[in-house]
Amino acid sequence: MSIRLKTALLSGILLAILVSGLGGVLWTVVRPGFQDIERARAADHMTALLAAISADIDSIGTFILSYSSWDETYAFVRTGDPTYVANNLAVEGAKNAQSHFALVLTPKGRTVFSRLWNDDFTATLPPPDAAGGGLPANHPLMAALSHPEGVRGLLQTPRGPLAVAARPILPSNEHGPPRGVLVFGRWLTHALSDHPPLPHLSPLRLWLAPAPGDAPENVRRLLAADGPDLEIDGIGEPTSLVTAGIRLVDLEGAPVAALTTTLAKTVEPQGESIIRLALVIAALGSLGVVAVGLVSNHLMIVAPLRRLESHITTLSRTGDLDTRLVLDRKDEIGLLARAFATMQGRIRHLAHYDPLTGLPNRTLFTMLGEGALARRRADRNGGGRRVGVAILDLDRLNTLTIGLGQGGSERALVAVGRRLAALAGPADVVARGGDGRFLVLLGDLAPAQAGSIVEREAAERLASAFAKPFTPDDLVGAPLSLTASIGLALFPQDGETLETLVTHAEVAVHQAKLLGRNNFQFFDDTLNRQAREILALESALYEALADNTLSLCFQPRIDAVRGHAIELKALARWDHPSRDLIVLEDVLPLIKQDGLLAEIDRWMSNAACRQIRQWRDQGVSFPPIAIALSARPLTAGDPGLAPIAEAIAANGVDPGDLAVEIAQSAIKGQFPETKAPETQAPEDRPAEELPWPDGLAGLGLGLVIDVADAGVVSPALLRRFPLTRLTIGAALVAKLPDCRESRALVRALIALADELDLECLAEGVERGDQADWLLAAGCRLQQGLFHARPQDQTVILRWLGQTPPRGLSSPGPRDRKQDGV
Template sequence: MRKHLICLLLCSLAGGLFFSLPTMVQGLAQENLPPGESVVAALALGGLGGPLLYLWRRLANRPNGQELEAARHFRELYQRTPVMLHSIDAGGRLVSVSDCWLETLGYRREEVIGHPLTEFMTEGSRQTAETLTLPELFTTGQVKDVACQLVKKHGEVIDALLSAVAERDRGGNIRRSLAVVTDVTERRRSEQEIEKLAYYDTLTGLPNRSLFQDRLSQAMAQAHREGAGVGLMFLDLDRFKSINDTLGHATGDRLLQVVANRLKKCVREGDTVARLGGDEFVIISTDFTHHQDPVAFAKRLLRVVGQPVQFDGREFVTTASIGIAIYPNDGADVSTLIGNADFAMYHAKELGRNTYQFFSAEMNARALEKLNLETSLRQALKRGELFLVYQPQLDLASGRITGVEALARWRHPEKGLIPPEKFIPIAEETGLILPLGEWVLRTACAQARAWQAAGVPGLRIAVNVSARQFNHPEFLETVERILQETGLDPNLLELELTESIVMENVQDAIMTLTDLKVRNIHLAIDDFGTGYSSLTYLKHFPIDRIKIAQEFVRDIPNDADDAAIVEAILAMAGSLNLEVIAEGVERKDQLGFLHQRRCKEMQGYYFARPMPAEQLAEIFSRGLAREPACLYEG
C-alpha cells in the first residue's frame, strides 16, 4: 500500500511540474513572472493529472483478457503434457511439476513442492547433482542430457536424462529453471541386454573373449604404470569331451556352470574370470609380485575344481590343467601372453593332467618347433616326403612271415628322418591325421596287392587307425573305397586300434567294428593291457587278435610282474579263442619265454626292423629260416 501512495505522490508532483513549467518558462522569457493564480492552477491541474497518469499506467500494464487466457492455457499445458517437467528455484527446491512427473514417481503435488529436487534422487545421483549438475546450471544457465537416477515413492529406481534451462532476472540472477526429464529405464535395460550378449557368455554369465581381452589389456597397462605384474591362468577341463559324449550336452553345460561358479568364488575383487568357449576358462589376477602367489592360487583352483559333482544322483569328478603366464616376463602384449599361457596349459596336459605349469623359454622353443613341424607336415604329403616301412610278423610254428605292419615315416628335406613319435601326435592334434591316415591306408593296401600279384600268398597287412579316423563319419566309406581302388582282398587287411579308441564310445564302436567285420576285415587291439582295466569289452567286440604291448614284453622274463601279466593275457586270449601277437621282441630270452607259453606270433627287432618294401621283397624271394637271428640289419 505504501508503495502505491509513494507512486501516486510522485506522479502528482510530476504532473504539477509538467503543467506549470511552460507557464513559468514563458513568464521568465517575457521578463514577466506569471501571476500566482496561473501557477497554482497549473499545479492543481498537474496534481489531478498525476493520479490519472498513474491509473493509466496501471491499466496499461495490466494483462488483458487474451493474455490471462493464454497464461491459463500455458499452466494447463505445463501440467498435462505427457512429459516429466519440473521447475526449481535458486535454492534447488521444486516450485512446480507436471502431472506426468507426479504419476511417474508416484507422488502427490503437495508431497514434492517446496522440497529439494535431490531429495528424490539416489545417493549417487544426489551427490553428482549437488557437486556438479546444479552448480553448472546456475553458472552457465543450462545443462543437457545429464544422467541421473530418480527414486519412486515405493522405492523403485528409474534411469533418466535431465535437461534444464535457467531464467534470470534483470540483474542476471537465477530466479527459477525449467527442466525436462526423460525416463530411459527401458532403453538402458535394452542396452544392457545387448551389451550382455556382446560381452558375456550366455551359458555361464562370465565375460566372453572380447571383454576378457579388453580387461587384460587394461590390467597390463595399469601394471606397466605401477611396475606390477599380471598373472594369466589358462584353464582347460580334462576329458570334458568324454563327459559331453557319454552324459549328454545338457549335463556338460551344467558342469560348465558349476565350474564357472566355483572359479568366481576363488578370485579376488578386481580379478576377472572369463570363458573363451567350450571348456576353456581364463583368469586375470592382478598384482602378481611374488612367484609363490600364482602357485598357491593354482593349487587352490585345482582343489576347488576337482571337488565331486552330483547330477541326477550320480557323482563324478572332473579335473583341470592350468597354464600360467605372467606379464611382463612372459609376454608384453595381449596375444603373446594368451598364447604362452595356452602353451603352458598344453604342457600341463602332457604331464598327465590335473596339474599346473608355468610358461618358460624352453617351452616356447618346443612350441615353435612344433609349429614349424606342423607347417612342414602340411606340405609333406604334397611333396612326397612321407613313405612307409614294413615290419614282419612271424608265425613261429611255420617260420613264415604271416603279416607285416605298415608304419609311416617322414624324411624332412632339411632335418632328415623325423621319428613318428614326433609328427604323429602333431597330426592327431591338428587333424592332419585324417589325410595322413588315408594316405597310409591306400599306400599299404596298394603295396599288399602288389606283393600278392608278385606271388606272395596270404600276406596280411596291418594298418594303425587313429581315434580321429575311427570316429569320422566317413571312415567306413573311406576304407571300402580304398579296397575297391586297390583291388585288395578285405580278408588280407587288418586294422589295429587301441583300447582307448574302442572304449571312448562303446555303442558306436560296436556298430563300426561290426560293419568292418561283415566286410571280412580283420580287427586287432594294439598295445593291449595299457588301456582300460576292464576286459569285458572283449566279449562284445568282434576282435580277431590282440597285441601284447611292448612295455610288458621288454623286461620279461626278468620282471616277475610283467611275466605274470603276459601269462594272464595269453591264458585269457586262449579261453576267448583270440589270436595273440607279442610286439617288441628284441632278445632270445624273450622269444623263449613267449614260445614256452604258446605265443604263436611275434614281431620285433629280434626278427626284423621296419624296412622298405623293396628290402622285404628280397626276403620273400629267398624264404625265411625257422628261427632267424635277424632278417635285416640297419
C-alpha cells in the same frame, strides 16, 4: 539419396502439386466467376441500351399524347382541314418534334393523313400505308383503338425500322368513342446517331432483318426467328473486347434488326491478373514454407540423425562401445536415440559378457588384462607385484555333454563359473573363454622374491572350485564331480604381453592334459619349444600328404616257431627335409590334430590297398598286410573308418589280404555296452559281440586290438568285438626279460589270449633274449628289429624269398637285426 535431398525433392513435388492444384481451382472456379461478371456487365450495358431505345419510343408516345387528345386533331379526322396539316404536320413541325413519320387513320383504318420523311427531312418517302390507302383492321397500330394508352414499338419498313407510338384520337374531355388513330414515328437510325442513348459505348452497328450475307454468326443468331434476345461473345477468349448484341422486334414480335457493339474487357483481365498474382503469391509462399520446412527439417531431423549416423560410424570403426550419444529431446528422434543407447548398452553387454554364464568374455578379459599389465608396468612403486593368467579347461567335456545333454552341460558351466567367481580376489577377473574353458586374471600376486608359494596358493585356490561335487541345486540333477586341467603363466617372467601369457597358459594346460588331467601346471619354456616343434611337424606333414612324398615300407611279422613271415606290417616312411627318413609310426603320438590323423589313416588305407593290388596283378606271393590306425578316438559311425572300405572297393582288394589294427585307447568307452539279463549269473551270460565299426562291417577283415603299453586290457572289448589277435606293445617287450612286473603282465596277456582263442603278437623284439623268452612264454608271433628291419617293397620281396626256416630250437641270445637281403 540423403534425407535432405529427399525432403527437398518431395517438397518440390508437393509444391508443384499444390500450386498446380490451386491454379486449377482458381482457373476453373474463380475465373468463370470473373467471366460471369464480365458477361453481366456487357448484358447490363446492352439492357441499358435497350432501355434507352424504349425510353426514346416512350418520349414519342408522350409527345403524341398532346396531339391525340387535342380537339383540333379530333376534328381533323372528320374534316381533313389542310390548315391543321400546315400548322401541325408540316415539315417544320416534324423537324421540331424529330418525328419522321405521321399518320392519321380513321377507326376503320382509312388514311386521313400520311407522311414519311427521310432521316434529314429533305425528302418524303412512301409511307407504310401508301400501297392500300390505309391499314387493315388487324394491323398492330390499329390496336391503339382499344388501348387508351396506345401502342408503342418498332415498325418495319422497306427503309428500316421506325420507332413508332400510336394513340387513339379522343376529344379533350376524353368522352366519346375514338375518332381515329394518330401515329408518330422516328427512324431508329436517327435516334441512335443523332441522339445516342449511351454515349460511352463504342459505335453501334444496326443489322436489318433479314440478316445480310456478310453478317457475323452472332447477328444471324439474333435475327433468326427463334433467336435469343441477347448475344454476348468473346468471354473467355484470348481477346480484349466483348461483342454484345441485342435483338429488336416489331409490334408483332418479329425480328426487325440487331444492334451490336464492342466493349473493352475490364473484369475478366483483372480477374485473370488477380489469379496469376495469387498463384505467384502462393508459389512464393509455398517456397517460403518449404524453405522454412527444409531448415526446420535440417535442424530438427537431419542434423540429429547425422549426429546419430556419425556416432554409429565411429562406433563401427573404433568398436568403442563406451562412448554414448546424448540427445536431450522428447520427440521421435529422442526416442530413437534412447532406443539406440539401450541397444548399444545391450550390444556392449553381449560384446563383453558371456550370455550363458554372465561372466566377462574373452574380449573384456583382454581389455581388463591389458589394463592390469599397463598398470603394473607403470607402477614403479608397486614393489614388483605380478600379474598371472590361468586357464581352466574342464576335463571330459564331451562325455559330460553326452551324459547330461546340452542343457545339463550348460548348467554345469554356469555352476563352475559361479564357483570360480566366488573364489576370485578383488583384483582378479574370471572370464569364459569358450566351450569348457575359463580364463582367470590374477591381478595382484606377490613379488617373485616371496618364492613360488603365492602362485601355487593361487593355483590351489582355483583347483579348490572342483574339490566338492556340484549339488543338485547347481545342476538340477544328481550330484556330479567335475575336474579341470589348469595352466598358469606369470608376468613378467613368462611374458610381457597378455597375448603371450595366454599362449603360454594354453601350453601349460596342454601339459596338464598330458599328465592325466585334474592337475595344474605352470608354464615352462621347454613345453613351448615342444609345442612349436609339434606344430612345425604337423604343418610339414600336411605338406607331405599334399605333395604325396610319403612312401610305404614293410616289416615282417615272424612265426618264431616255423621261422617264416606270417604278415607284413605296413609302415609309412617320410623323407623329412631336415630329419632324413622318419617312420611315421614313431611320430604319431606327438600329433594332436584328429583331422591330420584321419588324413594319415586315409593315406595308409589307400597306399596299402594299392600295393596289394599291384602285387596281385604281378603274381607275387605275399602274406597279409597289416595297417595300424592312429590312436585318435573312434565312435560308432566315425567317418574316419569309411576310407578303409572305400580303398578296398576302389582297388578290388580281397579283404583277407588286409588286417586292421585299432588301438585299445581309440575305442575304449566309445561304443555302447549291452548288459546281459540280470537273471543270469555272470559266468552264464553269453558274450555279446558288438558289430564292426560302421564302414567295416561284412568285409571279412581281421580286427586286431593293440594293448596299451601299461598292459591293461578292457574285458568288455575282448568279449564284445570280433577280435582275431591281441598285440603286446613294444614298451612292455623292451623291459623283458629282466623286469619282473613286465614278465608278469606279458604272461597274463598271453594267457588271456590263449583262453580267448586269440593270436598273440609281440612288437618291438630287438634282442635274441627277448625273442627266446617270449617264445618260451608261448608268444610265437613276433615283430622287431631282431627279426627284420622295415624295408621297401623291392627289398622285402627279396627278403621273403630268402627267409630260412628256423626250426623249433631256440635262436639263442644273440642279436639278429637284419638290414635286408
